[in-house]
Amino acid sequence: MAHIQSPLPGTFYHKPSPEEPPFKAAGDAVVVGDVIGLVEVMKTFIEIKSEVAGTFTAYAVEDAAPVTAGATLAELA
Amino acid sequence: MPITRLFIANRGEIAVRIIRAAKGLGITTIQAYSEADADMLAVRMADESVCVGPAKASDSYLNVGAMVKAAKDTGADGVHPGYGFLAESPAFARAVAEAGMAFVGPTADTIERMGDKVAARQAAEAAGVPVVPGSKGRVDGVDAAAAVAAEVGYPVMIKAAAGGGGKGIRIATNEADLRKMAPQAQAEAAAAFGDGGLYLERAVQSPRHIEVQIMGDGTDAVHFFERECSLQRRRQKVWEEAGADCLDEGTRAHLCDTAVALAKAVTYCGAGTLEYLYDPATKEFFFIEMNTRIQVEHPVTEMITGVDLVQEMIRVCGGAKLSMQQDEITRTGHAIEVRLNAEDPLMQFMPWPGVVGALKIPEGDGIRFDHFLYEGYTIPPFYDSLLGKLIVHGATRTDAIARMAAALEELEIGGIKTTAPLHKALARAPSVQADDFHTQWLEPWLDAGNLTTSANGGQT
Numbered sequence: 001m002a003h004i005q006s007p008l009p010g011t012f013y014h015k016p017s018p019e020e021p022p023f024k025a026a027g028d029a030v031v032v033g034d035v036i037g038l039v040e041v042m043k044t045f046i047e048i049k050s051e052v053a054g055t056f057t058a059y060a061v062e063d064a065a066p067v068t069a070g071a072t073l074a075e076l077a
Numbered sequence: 078m079p080i081t082r083l084f085i086a087n088r089g090e091i092a093v094r095i096i097r098a099a100k101g102l103g104i105t106t107i108q109a110y111s112e113a114d115a116d117m118l119a120v121r122m123a124d125e126s127v128c129v130g131p132a133k134a135s136d137s138y139l140n141v142g143a144m145v146k147a148a149k150d151t152g153a154d155g156v157h158p159g160y161g162f163l164a165e166s167p168a169f170a171r172a173v174a175e176a177g178m179a180f181v182g183p184t185a186d187t188i189e190r191m192g193d194k195v196a197a198r199q200a201a202e203a204a205g206v207p208v209v210p211g212s213k214g215r216v217d218g219v220d221a222a223a224a225v226a227a228e229v230g231y232p233v234m235i236k237a238a239a240g241g242g243g244k245g246i247r248i249a250t251n252e253a254d255l256r257k258m259a260p261q262a263q264a265e266a267a268a269a270f271g272d273g274g275l276y277l278e279r280a281v282q283s284p285r286h287i288e289v290q291i292m293g294d295g296t297d298a299v300h301f302f303e304r305e306c307s308l309q310r311r312r313q314k315v316w317e318e319a320g321a322d323c324l325d326e327g328t329r330a331h332l333c334d335t336a337v338a339l340a341k342a343v344t345y346c347g348a349g350t351l352e353y354l355y356d357p358a359t360k361e362f363f364f365i366e367m368n369t370r371i372q373v374e375h376p377v378t379e380m381i382t383g384v385d386l387v388q389e390m391i392r393v394c395g396g397a398k399l400s401m402q403q404d405e406i407t408r409t410g411h412a413i414e415v416r417l418n419a420e421d422p423l424m425q426f427m428p429w430p431g432v433v434g435a436l437k438i439p440e441g442d443g444i445r446f447d448h449f450l451y452e453g454y455t456i457p458p459f460y461d462s463l464l465g466k467l468i469v470h471g472a473t474r475t476d477a478i479a480r481m482a483a484a485l486e487e488l489e490i491g492g493i494k495t496t497a498p499l500h501k502a503l504a505r506a507p508s509v510q511a512d513d514f515h516t517q518w519l520e521p522w523l524d525a526g527n528l529t530t531s532a533n534g535g536q537t
Contacts, residue, residue, distance in 0.1 A: 042460065043461050
């Protein structure tokens, strides 16, 4: 079990844009460097990349939810 | 009816600025805030405050219904929109007026008219303001665009007729380019604004950005001279001056007089700014757009004219006549403003929200710091990164730059990264000192590593 954390406070998004599907779904393979979401901070979008490999389990926070620095965004198995 | 209870429909440093102005006029202030902004300085300073919704701007600061309701519920008789958010929303201005409150800005109809590029250009031309050669109206279709471009001359800019903020602008250098870009621009305009209409105009090469501050009372209008705002990154101004030393007196007078003519022609009320491109080689200036609100950089104009523009706009929008005639407005010396953003300029301007540590604010004659910081304040990540503006006034441009450099050395904002190192480097840059730059100058200068070199004391 691994957690992916937010490096910055902001708003976390599951999708690259509102019309597109989420970056990852349960069961998806994740390799190091895969983008799993975006954090919007002060009108800038920062890509959140996985630093570990594994299988995507779930997002830990809702889409478009405010997050703090260090908050767990997603879990890998 | 003069405004007695002013609702501030904004946040950050401009909310603080409006509260100071209103208090100076003896007006009761009511500050709107989102759930993320309960601790902001403006809430602490205002006489009253009211939460208007969640952190997300679309649910709070951009929510017309919530804002108008909060203003009504708190018994406001005037609403100041600041800049950004709903400041140039005709729907907001209309809803405020329909609710029986004074909107501190022009009418919804004027905002709508000047917010539409084609309508604004027609109004400018009718008032004798020079405009960039461009399409007579909206252009639909690629063949029509090619025909217009041939008349206007390349390079040509392709914009959305309904757009704003420099979004989606393309520059075609020849017809083949244009035929490739026009369909993309059309699709993008349709997606972003629900209107695929295009607008074409000549791309002026290496222009300077010059703007004129005007104020109207619905009948009469005056100008407060010009500002020079060419130092921009990603179309955001970073350093602004008043006046523009690159203009000669004749050009300045023509620029300012035609701006007043346009303001009078649209029976403008409140503070407004006409933005121009200026070609120093030919001394031609071209109107690009009008901003129907107070601007971030208004303090440089206040420094050289001695007029409180925010107080004046509150007065005229409460029904008063302009408190001064044109010949009473004079300019003295030179002023510079730098924008301090919560960004790390040495790390690709990465946003840097956090907790404000020790603050050391420069003081003295000709120094002003407009901001919303206090020690221990947590800067929320949900809004833009502007923390404050450092403004200096000197006898000459050279004096003002020296004073800015000294003030930046004194300024300390602990706990977070700011764009202060960028401004220190700009104050030292030979091109800035020589007043030799244009709107396309800053980004290549940054890309060439000048900031890193300068920040390391000349060592790479």
